Amino acid sequence: MQNTNEWITNNFEALVAKYGGKYIGVVNDQVISSALSLREVLSEARRVGMEEEEVSLLKVPTEEELLCIL
Amino acid sequence: MYSVEFSYALHRRRDVPLIPIGLRTGGKWREVWAYADSGSFYTIFDAQVAEILNITVPEGQRMLAVVGDGSFIPIYLHTVGMRIGEDRFAMKIGFSSKLGVGFNLLGMDVFDRYRVIFDNRAKKVTFERYE
Numbered sequence: 193m194q195n196t197n198e199w200i201t202n203n204f205e206a207l208v209a210k211y212g213g214k215y216i217g218v219v220n221d222q223v224i225s226s227a228l229s230l231r232e233v234l235s236e237a238r239r240v241g242m243e244e245e246e247v248s249l250l251k252v253p254t255e256e257e258l259l260c261i262l
Numbered sequence: 263m264y265s266v267e268f269s270y271a272l273h274r275r276r277d278v279p280l281i282p283i284g285l286r287t288g289g290k291w292r293e294v295w296a297y298a299d300s301g302s303f304y305t306i307f308d309a310q311v312a313e314i315l316n317i318t319v320p321e322g323q324r325m326l327a328v329v330g331d332g333s334f335i336p337i338y339l340h341t342v343g344m345r346i347g348e349d350r351f352a353m354k355i356g357f358s359s360k361l362g363v364g365f366n367l368l369g370m371d372v373f374d375r376y377r378v379i380f381d382n383r384a385k386k387v388t389f390e391r392y393e
Contacts, residue, residue: 193293197268197282200295204271204278212364215310230310244314248282250295251308253364258273260363 195220196248212254217247266347267388279380279387283368284345287315291345294366298378298387302369303327306337309359311366315342319357327356335360344372346389351375 199221200207207216207223217225217233225236230249237247271278279298284291285307294311304327312319322338329335337356344353353372361367372378376389 193282200282201269201271201280204280205273208273230308230314234314244292245290248293248295249311250280251364251366257364258276258278 193248200248200250207250207252208255208258211252212257214252216250216252217242218250219246219248263393264347264349264391265388266349267386270382270385270387272385277382277385280365281346281368281387283366284343284350285311285315286343286345287317287340291343296368297365298380299365299367299369300373300378300380302367303371304337304339304356305353305367305369305371306356306358306361307366308361309357312340312357317342317357319359322357323354325356327358329362335362337361346372346376349389349391 196218211226214226215230215233216223217237225233227233234244268281271280280295282293283296309319317340319338322340325337326334327337335358337358339354339356341354376391379388
């Protein structure tokens with residue numbers, strides 16, 4: 193997961209811009225699924241052949257939520 | 263002493279201490295990201311995370327937590343397996359469908375296990391497990 197973790201950290205701003213408000217599933221340097229529902233994210237990940245344990249799951253905040261929390 | 267560090271994510275030049283957390287209730291680990299929040303008393307995850315762990319949220323111990331706008335939200339405590347880096351342990355964490363922030367929250371209850379160092383100059387947060 194180390195590659196995945198670094199990629200998420202390094203690309204967080206772009207992820208917020210593209211996926212804000214959704215859950216995403218990431219493996220290595222790829223977003224393999226995104227949806228409002230976490231179950232859907234895992235379902236799509238399985239559909240493309242990933243084991244659930246390989247997928248890093250991130251609830252991506254919206255720009256507005258980031259302004260509130262920060 | 264076990265120690266693990268995570269680089270900050272950045273958003274519009276602001277530091278965001280997001281870290282990957284392993285969670286499990288059965289055999290499989292799930293990796294879910296959370297915001298290391300020294301202002302939160304409890305660790306609270308979205309109820310959707312409970313679903314994928316096969317946890318029935320309302321069966322947990324009900325508590326109320328105050329959120330940013332001063333309102334109270336119900337949270338339900340459940341014991342899960344947790345992993346930070348390679349360190350694995352069991353902990354009670356809260357789940358809520360009313361968590362109106364954009365993140366899952368890693369709160370002060372986890373900080374009882376670790377000395378948590380927010381190093382803004384180095385742009386990283388370090389978890390040092392107490393002996």
